[in-house]
Amino acid sequence: MSVQSLVSRKKKSFIGLPAPLGYVPGLGRGATGFTTRSDIGPARDADDISDDRHGPPNKKAKEEEKDEEEDLNDANYDEFTGYGGSLCSKDPYDKDDEEADAVYEALDKRMDEKRKERREKKLQEQIEKYRQERPKIQQQFSDLKRDLAEVSMDEWMNIPEVGDARNKKQRNPRAEKYTPVPDSVLTRAAGSGTSNVLSEREQKFGGLNTPYGTITPGVSTPGTGTPGDIDMKKIGQARNTLMDIKLTQVSDSVSGQTVVDPKGYLTDLQSMLPSHGGDINDVKKARLLLKSVRETNPKHPPAWIASARLEEVTGKIQAARNLIMKGCEECPKSEDVWLEAARLMPGDQAKAVVAQAVRQLPQSVRIWSKAAEIETELKAKKRVYRKALENIPNSVKLWKLSVELEDEEDARIMLSRAVECCPTSVELWLALARLENYGNARKVLNKARENIPTDRLIWISAAKLEEANNNIAMVEKIVERALNSLRANMVEINKEQWLKDAEDCEKAGSIFTCQAIVRSVIGIGVEEEDKKHTWMEDAESCATHAAYECARAIYAYALSVFPSKKSIWLRAAYFEKNYGSRESLEALLQRAVAHCPKAEVLWLMGAKSKWLAGDVPAARSILALAFQANPNSEEIWLAAVKLESENNEFERARRLLQKARASAPTARVFMKSVKLEWCLGEISNAKKLLEDATKHYPDFAKLWMMRGQIEEQGGHISDARDAYNQGLKKCPHAIPLWLLLSRVEEKTGQLIKARSILEKARLKNPQTALLWLEAVRLENRGGMRNIAQNLMAKALQECPSSGVLWAEAIFMEPRPQRKSKSVDGLRRCEHDPYVLLAASKMFWSERKIAKAREWFNRTVKIDPDLGDAWAYFYKFEIMHGDEDTQASVHKRCNAAEPRHGEQWCLISKDITNWRLKTEELLPLVAESMSIPT
CATH class of the missing domain: 1.25.40.10 (Tetratricopeptide repeat domain)
Incomplete structure (x- = not known):
């Protein structure tokens, strides 16, 4: 079988076919789909199945799914309903919803504050406990940090360098080994004759001398051999020599001794000083901006001054000097630029700059002043000022600066010339008058008035001059003439300004002048109905400024206008009591009782002053005169009784009281009579007087109080109780009587009765803080702390602005509250x-x-x-x-x-x-x- 047939047999049927709908490669193995930039749409999740595999979605199901989804986009967020809305999201948000939300918010806030202090305290305790268990590193080493204060400088310098603990060689350093240098190295070094300094030729051309000539990288010179013929050993030695020079200049040697350039040492240190604390970028921007300003408008002096100061701030003083001198060339008529240049230049250069400035601006007072300031010798300063006055004879400032350097005789001569050149300067006229004798000073001031008829200080100086020479009669006339002359010259008379001048005169010791000024100007610009009030305020203001003579003059003038006003006499008397002497007070009171004989307090103040001074007969005579003017005055009778009793004249005091009861029978007279007998131990006489007094004045609560206290002192508790009860029937609103009765019951152990008395008193006298306070203290003394707290809460509700209750409430709280x-x-x-x-x-x-x-x-x-x-x-x-x-x-x-x-x-x-x-x-x-x- 051939190879081609084997391959065709192994070929799969789906190769070359399109992928089915919804296919994702590797989806079964956990892979996910992805997209690239060229794709459109989101990437798929692992469990996301493509919609292409399904039919078109049902519209109703899609709407239900859309309703069930919760959109978490920020645009869908609502402050009240959140993201997904609520059941009531479709209803409008009306006023009732707003009020309900406010109530809930107030409740949440109240619940949050309810135990806030306890919660914070508990959190603080937890934090402290946690810090005790796991303290910070900073706390662990705090004692060691404190001990650093005792480390000496030698110990600090001997601290070893910190190494890397992870490096084994640094943790266990090996002992240094010193190996002798071989003789061959020493011979080679001696033979080579290396030098640590480059020659001028080497520095200029940047090359190295070699047996073949100068070698410059990238350059071929005639007479040099080929690269292969160059002695590379010599080049390496030269390179090592250069490297050694650079390293020894910038780093430490092995022994730790720094190689320092002795010539550039100070310069380098000076350049390292932080002369400017700002950002270098800001400096660059400012420098660029100022350069633009200078180039745009070179005749603008502030640009040159700002540029020079910028360089000065950044430490470039020479650049600043160069800039400011350039500015002087561009703006030769600006005195600010010249003054800045004189400030930046050192020593003799500054004098040269000022000399140029004077040639450019001979009429500038500031430049002449700077020229004199630069001079160190007094003679040179005088010469500069005189030269300046030749150019600017009408400058008051130059005259003043020049006169300050002269002695008295030369100063007088110069001031004589100064007032001729500057006839409108008040300061020069006054300075000349101070240096002249009495006759010449008068002539000087007269000339000054002729030249400056609108200035008040010349008139005031003339008045002070007359006072200083004991010509007191002329002081008043001069002040009156001053006011008339100034009015004639259309000058407004400012009362406050003149009073300030009067205070200055008093501080200078011119008492008559200040009093004359006060008398002349105190009535200016004051309405008739406001005179008393305004003058009293002026006197208080002067007293506040420690101008006591001015205040005394104001009181004297006010009393001359209103001699029968008791309030003014009283204020003047209190002023003399606080700031004057006893003699001045008694003299004033003597005049006061002559004008206001019916003012009892003035008589009493005079008698008291005599008594405190130890002059008892004089005090008696004053009170005798007071009796004649006020025959039925209770205050004078009682003052006479006090005077006699304080001086152990008890029989005379009794007789006076007896006469007072006959001629001026008042409740206070009876009370003082009873008290005198009680103090002297005549209890029976006191009781008789009390019986008589309570018949005549049953509604005077102090009589009943004294009656009860006398009985209580004698141990007759029931009689004391009866006296207090009788007094309360006549005086139900006398708070001390209720308190005394309550304390009597408390002393006898009748706590419930005492509580009921105080409750009855509060019913008859509502909103009385003292009754509430006594009730709270009664409960505290009885050990009823909870009841006392409740009573204090009620008391503060009824008397929220009572200081005594708040003071008691503060100390009833635990210390933290x-x-x-x-x-x-x-x-x-x-x-x-x-x-x-x-x-x-x-x-x-x-x-x-x-x-x-x-x-x-x-x-x-x-x-x-x-x-x-x-x-x-x-x-x-x-x-x-x-x-x-x-x-x-x-x-x-x-x-x-x-x-x-x-x-x-x-x-x-x-x-x-x-x-x-x-x-x-x-x-x-x-x-x-x-x-x-």
């Missing part, structure tokens, strides 16, 4: 002293000393009358401050003389402390205060 509670309290009552005091105590308890001191200062500044704040502040400074801070707080408290505060009143109103003053009460109250925890 106090800060948030204090933030809420400060938001509700921002400037309440009790909340500020609570915040101060909170910082104190957290040992934040600086912040606590800041908040204590803020508290006593807002309400200096709160004694508790001063006491806490003083105790704080005793524990955490020094002697200076303690003395400062003590002094400020004495000046403030606080009268209120729960603990302060508790100690100051104690009968045993009735004669103690503020400076003695402060340590007692501070000692009774507990340290906040």
